Amino acid sequence: MASPEIETLTQALARLPGLGPRSARRAVLHLLKKREAAMTPLLRALERVNENLAICGTCGNVDTIDPCSVCTDAQRDPRLLCVVEEVSDLWALDRSRLFPGRFHVLGGRLSAMEGVRPEDLTIDRLIARLSEGGVDEVVLAMNATLEGQTTAHYLAERLEGFPVRITQLAHGLPVGGELDYLDEGTLAQALRARRPVA
Amino acid sequence: MASPEIETLTQALARLPGLGPRSARRAVLHLLKKREAAMTPLLRALERVNENLAICGTCGNVDTIDPCSVCTDAQRDPRLLCVVEEVSDLWALDRSRLFPGRFHVLGGRLSAMEGVRPEDLTIDRLIARLSEGGVDEVVLAMNATLEGQTTAHYLAERLEGFPVRITQLAHGLPVGGELDYLDEGTLAQALRARRPVA
Numbered sequence: 001m002a003s004p005e006i007e008t009l010t011q012a013l014a015r016l017p018g019l020g021p022r023s024a025r026r027a028v029l030h031l032l033k034k035r036e037a038a039m040t041p042l043l044r045a046l047e048r049v050n051e052n053l054a055i056c057g058t059c060g061n062v063d064t065i066d067p068c069s070v071c072t073d074a075q076r077d078p079r080l081l082c083v084v085e086e087v088s089d090l091w092a093l094d095r096s097r098l099f100p101g102r103f104h105v106l107g108g109r110l111s112a113m114e115g116v117r118p119e120d121l122t123i124d125r126l127i128a129r130l131s132e133g134g135v136d137e138v139v140l141a142m143n144a145t146l147e148g149q150t151t152a153h154y155l156a157e158r159l160e161g162f163p164v165r166i167t168q169l170a171h172g173l174p175v176g177g178e179l180d181y182l183d184e185g186t187l188a189q190a191l192r193a194r195r196p197v198a
Numbered sequence: 199m200a201s202p203e204i205e206t207l208t209q210a211l212a213r214l215p216g217l218g219p220r221s222a223r224r225a226v227l228h229l230l231k232k233r234e235a236a237m238t239p240l241l242r243a244l245e246r247v248n249e250n251l252a253i254c255g256t257c258g259n260v261d262t263i264d265p266c267s268v269c270t271d272a273q274r275d276p277r278l279l280c281v282v283e284e285v286s287d288l289w290a291l292d293r294s295r296l297f298p299g300r301f302h303v304l305g306g307r308l309s310a311m312e313g314v315r316p317e318d319l320t321i322d323r324l325i326a327r328l329s330e331g332g333v334d335e336v337v338l339a340m341n342a343t344l345e346g347q348t349t350a351h352y353l354a355e356r357l358e359g360f361p362v363r364i365t366q367l368a369h370g371l372p373v374g375g376e377l378d379y380l381d382e383g384t385l386a387q388a389l390r391a392r393r394p395v396a
Contacts, residue, residue: 002289003262005250009243015236016225023216025293029286030215031244032260035251038213043244045207046229050237052203053230062230064201088227091200095223 006032058129060105060122062087070094070103077101079136083126083155085109085143093141101139104129109142109151121151123158130162140168204230256327258303258320260285268292268301275299277334281324281353283307283341291339299337302327307340307349319349321356328360338366 002010006028014024031039049064056068063069070076070090080101084090090103106121129135140155142148156166172190173179179187200208204226212222229237247262254266261267268274268288278299282288288301304319327333338353340346354364370388371377377385 003250003267005243005246005262009240009247012236012240012243016240017228018221018224019216025289026216026286027214028247029260029289032247032251033285035248038210039244039248039251042207042210042214043241043248045203045210046237046241046244048203049207049226049230050233050241052201053233053237062227064203069201087231088224091223091227 059090059103060087060107060125061090061103075100078134080139081129081135081137082139082141084141085148085151089141089143099139101137106151109145109147110154111147113147118154118158123155126155127158130159130164135164137165137167138162140166142168144169144171257288257301258285258305258323259288259301273298276332278337279327279333279335280337280339282339283346283349287339287341297337299335304349307343307345308352309345311345316352316356321353324353325356328357328362333362335363335365336360338364340366342367342369 009031010021010024010028013019013027014021016024019027031042052064054063054066054068055061056063056066056071058067058071061068061070065072077100080099081104082090082093082099082101083104083106084093085106085108087105090105093099093103104122104126106123106126108116108121110116110118110121130138138159140152142152152168156168159166170193171186172193173182173186177186207229208219208222208226211217211225212219214222217225229240250262252261252264252266253259254261254264254269256265256269259266259268263270275298278297279302280288280291280297280299281302281304282291283304283306285303288303291297292301302320302324304321304324306314306319308314308316308319328336336357338350340350350366354366357364368391369384370391371380371384375384
């Protein structure tokens with residue numbers, strides 16, 4: 001029976017992915033006990049992000065500047081464009097620092113089940129970007145799901161006329177994957193895409 | 199490589215107990231994508247709690263009012279007082295709604311290792327509360343750790359002169375506990391405190 005304000009804060013935190021009622025309560029208690037070290041910095045950070053929230057008009061990334069910090073990064077190769085389903089995918093690939101190019105966020109995947117059609121995604125914007133020229137390779141980095149792969153095939157067809165290389169992420173065994181524990185689909189893909197030993 | 203504001207927010211969230219860098223990133227992404235439904239409510243809730251944060255001068259609970267919502271709850275029996283180590287313990291017991299009385303937060307436990315002495319805890323305040331009269335029973339609800347039990351014994355001695363019943367939480371098998379998996383200490387306690395079958 002904490003005060004209504006504390007209950008409201010607990011519920012707001014509990015709705016975040018990865019947190020539940022129990023961990024939200026622990027987090028709130030931490031915030032209450034460490035006001036200077038935890039509560040104030042979190043509050044200030046939230047305020048600043050909330051004030052400056054922006055969707056990148058170029059790639060669809062969520063950031064505090066538009067164009068976003070990825071699009072404006074002069075270190076990146078503008079000839080490489082990686083197409084992803086969601087902002088979270090962009091972040092996941094960006095975190096690895098393995099992809100030196102730029103991104104394009106589709107905003108979802110084609111789905112008959114969920115009624116997502118091509119016009120619901122940012123495909124027109126992607127085509128506009130490619131029409132401006134300067135891109136040599138488009139990496140289709142859809143999820144390895146049925147809908148992700150359907151989207152990739154659809155995109156590959158739509159982009160056929162452009163003078164760009166269309167590639168997609170390799171499918172196969174994940175690092176540390178043990179054959180005994182992997183699903184048949186992954187095994188089939190790994191077998192189909194087998195390569196000569198160097 | 200998100201903007202510095204987003205990085206700062208991610209780090210502030212990642213420092214909460216139960217969240218790590220990965221889940222903090224997912225939480226931030228969720229906040230960014232659901233500005234109205236998630237970001238704004240969280241921000242408002244944090245602001246309100248931050249403005250009204252108060253430590254209860256009576257029991258030591260953290261709340262937005264002083265005396266706190268537990269101490270001012272007229273439904274509670276003022277003759278029952280439960281002494282706990284930390285605010286989190288108060289919340290844990292309060293959540294269960296099983297204890298109908300009030301609380302007293304010690305602010306820690308006696309510890310030779312960590313140099314916590316009786317004067318570092320709110321024992322004087324507890325004694326002052328008891329001196330005012332009106333309390334019939336003091337429940338010592340320390341953790342079932344060596345230091346918690348040392349603290350309970352120390353308190354029991356300090357409170358000897360008062361006309362109150364001193365009790366402590368029962369020790370024994372936890373609900374669902376299987377003998378085969380329980381530690382020897384718990385088994386020894388459960389055996390020592392064995393009771394006749396009703």
